[in-house]
Amino acid sequence: MALGGSRPRGRRAAGGWAPCAALALGWALGWALGAEPPHRCRPDAALLPPPLRRLGGPALLRAAVPRLRGGWSPCQLYRYTPGTPGTPRPNGTGPCTRGWHYALPAAGLRANLVTQWDLVCASRWKVPLEQTTHLLGWTLGSVTAGLACDRFGRRPTFLLSLALAVPVGLAVALALNFLMVLVARLLFGAALAGAFLALYVARLELCEPPHRLGVTMVAGVFWIAGELLLPGLALLCRDWRVLQGAVTMILALLAACWWCPALLLESARWLLATQQLERARKTLQALAEDNWPQDSLLTELEALSEGSPQPRYHAVCEIFSTRVIWKNGVILGFAAFIGSGIRHCFTRNLAPHLPHFFSSYLVLVGTEVAACLFVCLTAERFGRRAILLLCTVLTGISSLLLLALTQYLLELIVLTLSVVGTAASHAVTMLSIFFASEVLPTVVRGAGLGLVVGASFVGKAAAPITAIPNSRGFFLHHVVFASFAILAVLSIMLLPESQGRNLPQSLQDGENQRRPPLFRRPPCEDHLPLLSSHGIPHDYSHLAASTKRMLGSLDTPHEM
Template sequence: RSPRTAAAPTPRCCRRRSAASGAPRCSAPPSRASPAVLGPPTLTPPRCPPQWDLVCASRWKVPLEQTTQLLGWTLGSVTAGLACDRFGRRPTFLLALALAVPVGLGVALATDFLMVLVARLLFGAALAGAFLALYVARLELCEPPHRLGVTMVAGFFWIAGELLLPGLALLCRDWRVLQGAVTMILALLAACWCPALLLESPRWLLATRQPERARKTLQALAEDDCPQDTGSMLGSLLPAELEALSEEPPRPRYHSVCEICSSRVIWKNGVILGFAAFIGSGIRHCFTRNLVPHLPHFFSSHLALVGTEAAACLFVCLTAERFGRRAILLLCTVLTGISSLLLLALTQCKTPTDPRDAAPGRGEEREVQDLSPDVLRPLADLLELIVLTLSVVGTAASHAVTMLSIFFASEVLPTVVRGAGLGLVLGANFVGKAAAPITAIPNSRGFFLHHVVFASFAILAVLSIMLLPESQGRSLPQSLQDGESQRRPPLFRRPPREDHLPLLAPHAIPHGYSGLASSTKRMLRSPDPPREM
C-alpha cells in the first residue's frame, strides 16, 4: 500500500483510496481548497510519522511512484546482469540482498514523497538484482529435462507470495509496517539461509576458465550429495576436464555485453525474445482494463489477476516441455494478438441497451429504433460476455508470453553472457509493465493509441518468433561460438534431445566447457586435417 494523508482533514470532493487499489477519483471539483491539504504541512504529534496527500490534485503521484519502482527494476536488471558475468552469480545475489535491507528500511522511514521515490527506485533495483542472479544460478544447476519444471515451481512460489501479500497488508494495516515486515524477511533470508546454500555456478566458472574454483564448488556439491562416495565420484568426474584445463593455468576470461552486439545469432535471439517480453507485459493493461467494471474491489481484482498468472504458469509447465518452447511461445503470442485485435474491434461497436442511446447516422437510428429493448439487452449482454472472455484469455496468454520469453532467453544465451543478455530481456519486460501506470495518469488520452500500437507489435512478434532456435532437451550453450552455432529447425520438427547430460561432458561429446580444452589439444596434435562433412 502507499502512504495516505492522516493529519489533514479529507476534502468532500475526494473518495480516498490506497494506491494499490487504483487512483482516487473526485466526484466534483472542490469549491474551496483546504489549507490543511494544499498549504504548508501542519504539525503532527511526535509519534505520528509524516504523511502526505495522494488524492485530487496530487493523485498523479501514485502512477509516478509505480513508474519509478519499475524503472528501478529495469536498471537493477541490467546492472546485475553485467555483475553476474563479471563477478559471478553468488556475489551478485548476496550483494543485492544485502543492499535491499537498508534501502527497504529507508522506504519505511521516509519523511517526504521525494525520499519515497528515491528509496523505491533503489529498492526495486536491489530486488531485481537478487531475482536475476538467483534465476541464472538455478537454471545452470539443472539438467535439460528439469530446467523448465524447476523454473515453473519457482514461479509458483512467486505467485504464492502475491496471494499472501494482501493478507499481510491487512494484518499490518499501515504501509510503513508492511514495508518493514518485508524488509525483515529479506534480512532473515540474507543472514541465515543464502550464504550456506547458494554456491557459485560451476558452469560459469568453467566457461570463464577458473578450474580451481570450479573444483572446489564441485567438491562441495559432491560432498553434500553423497558424503560416503565422495572420493570415487571425484575420481571419475573431476580429473577428466579439470586436469586438462589446469595444465597451463589460464587467466580468467570475462565477456562484456558489447560482444553480444557484435554477434549475429545471439543478438538476433536476444532482440526477438526481449521484444516478445516487452509486448507480453505492455499489452496486458489493454486486457485488465476491461476487467475493472466486473471486479470493482481491489482484492477481487488482485485475486483474478494472480489467478490468470497461475493458469499461465501451469499451461507453460504442461506444454512447453512436450511441444517445445518455440511452438508454445508462438501459440501464446497468436492468442494475445488475436484477443487484442478482437477487443479493439468490439469495444468500438458496443450495442446500446436503449434505442435512444444510439448515435444517429446513415440510417442507423431507424434500424436501432426498430429493435425493442428486449432484443438489444441480450445482444449487449452477449457482447459484454465476449469482451470479458477475450480479456481473461488475453491476460493469461500475455503472462505466458512474458514468462516463456524470459525462460527461453536464459536457455539460448551462452553462459559467458547469460547474465547481461537476460538482464536486457528482463529490463524490456519491466519497461512494458510501465505502460499501465503511465496510462493511469489523470487526463491521459492515449489508451486507444496504446492498444493499437501493442496489437500491431503482437502481430510483428508472431513473425519474428519463427526465426528462433529450439532449446528443448538441448544443453546450454557455453561460449559465444556455441551460441552462434544454434540454428533454426523446422517448426514441426524438433532437434534430438540431449537428456541427462553430465555437468562435465566426456571427451566424445562436443558440448564441453570453453570448447573442451583437452579435445582441442588432441585435435591440434593430430597430423590429419579435419574432414569436412
C-alpha cells in the same frame, strides 16, 4: 536435477526456490502502497454562508459537497456568493480546501502513500509517478546486476543485492516526504531486481536439461505464493510503514540465512566458462558430496586442467558483434516487452467488474497461476518456440478482437477475451525470459538476460503511464501493442529450439544454434552426440581427458 531423497540436494533446491516468495512480497508491495481508497472532500464551513455554518452531520455534508451519481464528489466543494438574500444556493464548485475523508482500510491498510500525502485529485499523478519510478528501478537493477553476474559471479551479486535491499527498504519505511519515497523506492526496486536476476541465473545453471523448465516453474509457484501472502500481511500490519518494515525484515532474514554456501553455491558452469578452475573444482566437489549430477561439467574441468588458463571475462558489448546471439536476444527482449506492455490493455477491461482491491488482485494472480501451469504442461512436450508462438498468437488475436469489436460483443465475451489475453500475455513474458536464459551463452548470460528482463519492466511501465489523469493515450497504446504482437509472431519463428539441449557455454556455442523445423520435434543432440543426423558440429575435445583417465586406471595394478 532430480531432487530425490537426499537432504543436501533438497536443501539446495529450496535455496533456489524459497527466496522467490520474499522477492515477490517486495514486488507486490507497491500495489498496496499506492491503492487509492474511496474519498471525498472534508466540508469547509468557511466557504458556506452564515446561515449554513451551524449545520452539522449529513446536513452539512449536503450543503458543502456536491452529490454525484456514484456518491459524493471526490475533489469538489460548493461555492456560494456572499451576501445573497433568501435561501443560499451554490453558484459553482471549487477544489477541496481542508483535505479529504478516506473510506479505510484500503488494500487492508489504514494508511498508505495516498492517505499519507493526499495523493488524490490534483496530486493524483504522483501515484503513477511513484509506480513508474519503482519499475525504472527494476529495469536499472536488472541491467546492472546482469553485468555484475558475468564479472563477479551469481552468488556475490545475489547476496550484495539482498544486503542493499535492507537499508533501502528501511529508508522507504522511514521516509519523511514524498521525494524521499521516490528515491528510496527506485533503489529498493533496483536491489530486488538484482537479487531476482542473480538467483534466476544461478538456479538455471545448476539444472540438467530435462529439469530446467520444471525447476523454474516451481520457483514461479513460490513467487505466486509470495504474492498471495501480501494481502494477509497487509491485514496484519494495517499501516504502510509497518508493512514495508516487515517485508524488509524478511529480506534481512533471507540475507542472513543465504549467506551460508550450503543454500546457494556459485555457478560451476559460469566458473568453468570463465576458466576459474580452482573455484570450479571446489564447487563441483560440494555438488558431488550431495550426489548432484554434473557429469558434463566434470568432463570439461578435466579437459581444461591440462593447461594453465587464466580467468577470462566477457563484456556485454561482445553480444553486439555476434549474429545469432544478438538476433535471439533482440527477439526475446521484444517479446517480453510486448507481453508486459499489452497486459494493461486486458486488465483495463476487467477493472469495472472488479472494483475492490482484493478481488482484482486475486484475479490477476489467478491468471499468473494459469499461465504458469500452461507453460509447465506444454513447453517441455511441444518445445519452447512453439508454445511461445502460440501464446503470442493468442495475445495478438485477443487484443485485436477487443480493439475492433468491444462495443459489438457481449459483455461475457469481452470478459473472456480479457482473461485469456491477460493469462497469455503473462505466459509470453515468462516464457520469453526463460527461453532467453537457455539460448544465451553462459559467459554473457547475466548481462543478456538482464537486458531481456529490463525490457519486460519497461513494458510494465505502460500501465502507470496511461493511468495518469487526463491521459488520452490508451487507444494509441492498444493499437501500437497489438501491432507489435503481430510483428512478434513473425519474429519468434526465427528462434532456435533449446528444449533438451545443454546450455551454450561460449559465444561460439551460442552462434552455432540453428533454427529447426517449427512443427517437428528436434532431436536431443546433446544426449546422443555421435548419432546426430543433422551434421551439427560437436566439440569432442573433452573425450581426450576422460580417455586418458580411463586408460590410466586400467594400467594401475589392483591389490589383492
